[in-house]
Amino acid sequence: MANAFEFRILASDGAARRGELTTPHGVVQTPAFMPVGTQGAVKGMTERDLRENGAEIILANTYHLYLRPGDRLIARRGGLHRFIGWDGPILTDSGGFQAFSLGPRRRITEEGICFRSHLDGSEHLLTPELAADIQARLGSDIAMALDECLAHPATEDEARRSMERTLRWGRRSRQRLLWLQSQPSGAVLEDGRTPVRTNPGQAQFGIVQGSVYPDLREESARETQAIGFDAYAIGGLSVGESVDVMYETVSATAPLLAADRPRHLMGTGTPLDLIECVARGIDLFDCVMPTRNARNGQLFTGQGPLNVKNACYAEDDRPVDETCECYTCRHYSRAYLRHLFLAKEIGASTLNTLHNLHFYLDTLGRIREAIAFGSFESLRRAFHQSYSLRLLAHDADG
Amino acid sequence: MANAFEFRILASDGAARRGELTTPHGVVQTPAFMPVGTQGAVKGMTERDLRENGAEIILANTYHLYLRPGDRLIARRGGLHRFIGWDGPILTDSGGFQAFSLGPRRRITEEGICFRSHLDGSEHLLTPELAADIQARLGSDIAMALDECLAHPATEDEARRSMERTLRWGRRSRQRLLWLQSQPSGAVLEDGRTPVRTNPGQAQFGIVQGSVYPDLREESARETQAIGFDAYAIGGLSVGESVDVMYETVSATAPLLAADRPRHLMGTGTPLDLIECVARGIDLFDCVMPTRNARNGQLFTGQGPLNVKNACYAEDDRPVDETCECYTCRHYSRAYLRHLFLAKEIGASTLNTLHNLHFYLDTLGRIREAIAFGSFESLRRAFHQSYSLRLLAHDADG
Numbered sequence: 001m002a003n004a005f006e007f008r009i010l011a012s013d014g015a016a017r018r019g020e021l022t023t024p025h026g027v028v029q030t031p032a033f034m035p036v037g038t039q040g041a042v043k044g045m046t047e048r049d050l051r052e053n054g055a056e057i058i059l060a061n062t063y064h065l066y067l068r069p070g071d072r073l074i075a076r077r078g079g080l081h082r083f084i085g086w087d088g089p090i091l092t093d094s095g096g097f098q099a100f101s102l103g104p105r106r107r108i109t110e111e112g113i114c115f116r117s118h119l120d121g122s123e124h125l126l127t128p129e130l131a132a133d134i135q136a137r138l139g140s141d142i143a144m145a146l147d148e149c150l151a152h153p154a155t156e157d158e159a160r161r162s163m164e165r166t167l168r169w170g171r172r173s174r175q176r177l178l179w180l181q182s183q184p185s186g187a188v189l190e191d192g193r194t195p196v197r198t199n200p201g202q203a204q205f206g207i208v209q210g211s212v213y214p215d216l217r218e219e220s221a222r223e224t225q226a227i228g229f230d231a232y233a234i235g236g237l238s239v240g241e242s243v244d245v246m247y248e249t250v251s252a253t254a255p256l257l258a259a260d261r262p263r264h265l266m267g268t269g270t271p272l273d274l275i276e277c278v279a280r281g282i283d284l285f286d287c288v289m290p291t292r293n294a295r296n297g298q299l300f301t302g303q304g305p306l307n308v309k310n311a312c313y314a315e316d317d318r319p320v321d322e323t324c325e326c327y328t329c330r331h332y333s334r335a336y337l338r339h340l341f342l343a344k345e346i347g348a349s350t351l352n353t354l355h356n357l358h359f360y361l362d363t364l365g366r367i368r369e370a371i372a373f374g375s376f377e378s379l380r381r382a383f384h385q386s387y388s389l390r391l392l393a394h395d396a397d398g
Numbered sequence: 399m400a401n402a403f404e405f406r407i408l409a410s411d412g413a414a415r416r417g418e419l420t421t422p423h424g425v426v427q428t429p430a431f432m433p434v435g436t437q438g439a440v441k442g443m444t445e446r447d448l449r450e451n452g453a454e455i456i457l458a459n460t461y462h463l464y465l466r467p468g469d470r471l472i473a474r475r476g477g478l479h480r481f482i483g484w485d486g487p488i489l490t491d492s493g494g495f496q497a498f499s500l501g502p503r504r505r506i507t508e509e510g511i512c513f514r515s516h517l518d519g520s521e522h523l524l525t526p527e528l529a530a531d532i533q534a535r536l537g538s539d540i541a542m543a544l545d546e547c548l549a550h551p552a553t554e555d556e557a558r559r560s561m562e563r564t565l566r567w568g569r570r571s572r573q574r575l576l577w578l579q580s581q582p583s584g585a586v587l588e589d590g591r592t593p594v595r596t597n598p599g600q601a602q603f604g605i606v607q608g609s610v611y612p613d614l615r616e617e618s619a620r621e622t623q624a625i626g627f628d629a630y631a632i633g634g635l636s637v638g639e640s641v642d643v644m645y646e647t648v649s650a651t652a653p654l655l656a657a658d659r660p661r662h663l664m665g666t667g668t669p670l671d672l673i674e675c676v677a678r679g680i681d682l683f684d685c686v687m688p689t690r691n692a693r694n695g696q697l698f699t700g701q702g703p704l705n706v707k708n709a710c711y712a713e714d715d716r717p718v719d720e721t722c723e724c725y726t727c728r729h730y731s732r733a734y735l736r737h738l739f740l741a742k743e744i745g746a747s748t749l750n751t752l753h754n755l756h757f758y759l760d761t762l763g764r765i766r767e768a769i770a771f772g773s774f775e776s777l778r779r780a781f782h783q784s785y786s787l788r789l790l791a792h793d794a795d796g
Contacts, residue, residue: 040737044744047729069712069737076713077733085729314467315474331445331483335475339438339467346442346747 004201005141005230007262011372015254015281018371021262023089023141024201025081026056030262031278031371033364034059034091034286035357039068040084043291044346044353047085053326053354054361057089057141059286062134063098063126067117071137072196079139079198091286092140094131094173094207097267100149108148110165128172132204136180139198144233145173147207152240159211163220166209166235167227174227177204203230205264211236212245214252221256232257233264238273238287247276254281271300271363272387275380278367290360294352297341300359302383304390306334308352313338326358327351402599403539403628405660405681409770413652413679416769419660421487421539422599423479424454428660429676429769431762432457432489432684433755437466438482441689442744442751445483451724451752452759455487455539457684460532461496461524465515469535470594477537477596489684490538492529492571492605495665498547506546508563526570530602534578537596542631543571545605550638557609561618564607564633565625572625575602601628603662609634610643612650619654630655631662632680636671645674652679669698669761670785673778676765688758692750695739698757700781702788704732706750711736724756725749 006022007030019030035042035050038061042050050058060080065071077083080090099106099113106115112127128146135143147166150159183195206229210216224232234253237246250265254277257263264284265277274285290300297309301321306313308320319329320337328337328351340348363383370379404420405428417428433440433448436459440448448456458478463469475481478488497504497511504513510525526544533541545564548557581593604627608614622630632651635644648663652675655661662682663675672683688698695707699719704711706718717727718735726735726749738746761781768777 039741039743040734041741041743041745044748046725046745046748048725064741068741069733073713073733077715077731083731083734083737085731085734315471317475327444327446333475333481333483335467335471336438336481336483339481343437343439343462343466345437345439346744347439347444349744350442350444350748 005203007231007260009260011374013371013374013376014279016278016367016371016376017281017283018368019262019283021089021283023057023203024199025087025089025141028056028089029368030283031274031364031367032057032284033274033360034284035360036061036286036288036291037084037086038288039064040074040080042353042357043295044349045291045357049350049354050086050357053358054365055088055357057091058086059091059093060084060138060140061095061098062092062131062138062144063095065092065138066095066124066134067119071134075137075139075196075198079137081139081199089142090140091142091284092135092138092144093266094144094146095126095134096131096146097149099126110168112146112169128169129176132173132176132180133195136177136195136197136199136202139202141199141202142230143177143202143204145170145204145206145229147209147235149239150209150211150236152211154211156211156213156216159209159213159216163209163211163216166207167220167223170206170224170227170229174204174206174229177202205229205231205233207233207235207266208253208257209236212241212249214249217249217253218256221253225258231261231264233266233284234282235266237265238268243273246273247280250277250280250282257281271360272384274360274363275367275383278371279376279380285364290356291353294356295349297348297352299337299352300356301390302386304387306390308334308337309341310338320355321359324355324358324362326355328355328358403601405629405658407658409772411769411772411774412677414676414765414769414774415679415681416766417660417681419487419681421455421601422597423485423487423539426454426487427766428681429672429762429765430455430682431672431758432682433758434459434684434686434689435482435484436686437462438472438478440751440755441693442747443689443755447752448484448755451756452763453486453755455489456484457489457491458482458536458538459493459496460490460529460536460542461493463490463536464493464522464532465517469532473535473537473594473596477535479537479597487540488538489540489682490533490536490542491664492542492544493524493532494529494544495547497524508566510544510567526567527574530571530574530578531593534575534593534595534597534600537600539597539600540628541575541600541602543568543602543604543627545607545633547637548607548609548634550609552609554609554611554614557607557611557614561607561609561614564605565618565621568604568622568625568627572602572604572627575600603627603629603631605631605633605664606651606655607634608651610639610647612647615647615651616654619651623656629659629662631664631682633664635663636666636685641671644671645678648675648678648680669758670782672758672761673765673781676769677774677778683762688754689751692754693747695746695750697735697750698754699788700784702785704788706732706735707739708736718753719757722753722756722760724753726753726756
């Protein structure tokens with residue numbers, strides 16, 4: 001089980017890679033998109049919906065699950081997979097980003113992130129060690145080291161201090177996981193507690209920070225890899241910087257990360273971002289965009305995004321995307337989806353989410369195929385051309 | 399198509415009947431339960447979910463669809479079936495109950511129900527003729543005559559006046575539908591409008607009123623049948639009267655309704671109500687209880703209702719109902735469903751609704767089987783005994 005985590009590159013096309021990631025709960029074809037299941041559920045989706053849409057791995061949020069229903073309760077249920085009824089791979093974030101997002105309700109010290117719960121105001125100190133412990137109890141297949149998320153823009157000085165703290169937290173995160181893994185099953189500590197792991201094969205990713213400063217990114221990439229994680233993520237992007245700066249930073253950082261490990265770009269992005277970052281060597285993506293935007297009525301299509309609440313769709317009998325094979329498009333019209341959205345029906349969220357996830361996952365599937373066939377560049381060009389059609393035609397649509 | 403509406407009794411057991419109702423959009427095995435799709439969607443369910451749960455007919459609300467997205471828009475989409483992506487039978491209510499429920503925002507005159515929209519405050523006059531026109535445009539398989547709903551309790555005088563008005567409205571409703579059906583396709587009226595029907599085989603049910611007064615019910619049953627509808631419904635129950643009074647009224651009224659037509663009990667009820675009213679000769683039921691209560695965390699089981707938010711389920715790894723074969727029970731634990739409910743996840747509504755509808759539809763299936771085998775009475779006794787188990791064991795559960 002300790003060697004359950006493996007990554008094989010099957011093909012490459014330019015910097016784009018077609019790979020296969022093995023985890024204790026199964027194999028993920030990469031490049032892959034991970035739907036976000038914040039509270040242990042991808043909003044509006046059942047396990048069956050995710051499977052039918054081709055999802056192979058999902059992401060869950062440590063911060064949310066720690067507060068409710070509690071990582072210890074989940075461990076007593078046998079771990080997160082059993083609790084949420086998803087037996088495929090799961091990645092958990094470290095909780096750092098959510099805690100950071102609490103703004104005035106959190107304070108960052110060298111020890112960790114001190115925050116007040118958004119649920120009941122209770123005070124918590126999220127240390128690198130606690131983040132590792134929680135994730136060990138959840139038993140995700142991939143755990144993330146705790147990092148410090150920096151607001152954008154930040155001065156180079158601020159970015160350096162933060163990047164260096166993330167390195168120190170990364171070392172503590174790694175040390176804790178190795179210590180947890182070294183404990184015999186059923187061990188009891190001096191304080192009477194037992195270190196609980198519900199997934200002996202759990203891998204851990206380190207996170208590269210450094211804001212938009214190439215020197216800092218380079219240093220962070222080098223030093224994070226020196227710690228020796230199972231793989232590496234690029235953090236601190238898609239936080240407000242321009243898309244060009246984001247692409248440049250990915251271009252500069254991805255090649256610095258071990259070629260034989262999957263590269264995860266955190267929290268990104270639009271369909272175009274995905275294709276552009278695959279072109280720069282990224283293998284794993286997660287983002288709330290397809291699911292959150294679905295609930296707000298924005299539907300992704302090969303011709304660009306479509307806002308289903310627009311009046312122009314009131315009597316439009318076409319499916320959202322005429323070439324799409326998702327259940328929503330095979331079965332429902334834009335007119336009906338608009339009605340459901342305006343009537344605030346639960347079904348609007350469900351059907352829109354089904355479609356958007358299908359679009360994201362299907363796009364990744366086409367990307368993987370193109371890399372394997374050596375036609376990634378032409379897919380990339382065709383995608384850009386087609387995706388801008390609606391953006392140009394209906395400016396008001398977005 | 400004009401003869402599309404047919405009802406055959408396949409078996410009976412005491413007063414309970416096992417039948418088959420043919421409509422322009424397919425056959426319904428009776429006794430049947432109709433999930434309520436207020437705004438053209440059974441909340442939280444897709445067409446696929448309904449099919450998988452065995453739903454054969456659904457109900458939609460004329461009042462809601464008239465206001466949004468509008469019955470004319472739906473007619474332009476080809477009718478309600480095509481608009482909502484459900485090609486099975488649909489029954490539409492007349493809108494009377496919803497308009498009545500608006501309380502101070504409605505005024506009832508001989509002409510009809512004058513009300514202000516709950517959406518934008520606009521004023522509308524719902525006459526028997528308009529209710530028939532709207533339903534003709536929607537193209538449901540079964541339309542309901544407009545009736546006056548009476549608050550409970552009502553004096554016998556109030557109940558008589560209201561019952562007599564419902565009779566007059568019933569005559570106008572029937573006359574209007576017959577007139578609509580007599581118009582040649584594509585006819586243009588003097589005012590330039592066209593009478594639109596999207597379902598030439600639409601049937602129409604009359605509604606028996608009379609509150610809890612046997613004489614009034616008897617008169618209403620006789621006079622409503624004299625009008626000559628395709629079948630008859632019992633209205634004005636499950637509005638606050640005791641369960642005994644409800645059962646008594648059904649016992650007294652059902653036998654007065656033509657034995658060769660399906661009998662519809664409107665807006666009822668609990669699982670016990672269903673079995674008790676089947677025993678009294680009812681064939682069709684509709685009720686928001688399984689869907690609405692699901693969204694409030696109340697789950698129906700063979701051992702009685704279970705409130706999933708109760709703390710006792712926090713670490714309960716069992717399915718909601720260990721004998722249930724619905725997707726929710728095959729896949730998720732009470733602990734997880736409780737978490738979803740407390741976390742206000744959309745999935746709580748979806749999964750709970752899936753289960754409750756399965757329970758209702760499966761119960762009706764077992765009732766049908768028992769009637770066919772002549773074992774309805776023993777099913778009825780066994781159901782009562784089992785269903786009260788949790789009610790007795792966990793009083794706090796409800």
